Amino acid sequence: MKCWGPSRMQACRRPVRTYESMARLPTLSRQQIERVLRKNGFEHLRNANHGHLWRHPKDASRWTLVPDRADVACGTLRSIIRDSKKSRDQFTR
Numbered sequence: 463m464k465c466w467g468p469s470r471m472q473a474c475r476r477p478v479r480t481y482e483s484m485a486r487l488p489t490l491s492r493q494q495i496e497r498v499l500r501k502n503g504f505e506h507l508r509n510a511n512h513g514h515l516w517r518h519p520k521d522a523s524r525w526t527l528v529p530d531r532a533d534v535a536c537g538t539l540r541s542i543i544r545d546s547k548k549s550r551d552q553f554t555r
Contacts, residue, residue, distance in 0.1 A: 487536040488554055495528050495542060498553055502546065
C-alpha cells in the first residue's frame with residue numbers, strides 16, 4: 463500500500479508514543495544486573511576480556527555479556543534486557 467495523497471494520510475501515521483514507553487532506565491551496577499540474571503535462571507558461563515558472559519541453560523539463544531564496570535550505561539542495559547528476552551519491568555523492579 464502506497465502512502466501518497468491526502469486520503470491515505472491517516473493510514474500512514476505512526477502510533478504516538480507515550481512517555482511511559484520512553485521512560486529512562488535507571489543506572490544499575492554490574493552486581494545488580496547479575497543478581498537479576500541469576501534470579502531469572504541465567505548462569506555465569508565465563509569471564510570475557512572486559513565482561514562476564516551469562517547464558518540461560520534451557521535456551522541457548524538467550525545469552526548476554528555484562529560489562530565489567532561499576533555502573534552500566536542505559537544503552538548497554540537496554541541491550542542486556544533485549545538479549546535476555548525479558549521485559550523492562552522484570553529487570554528494573
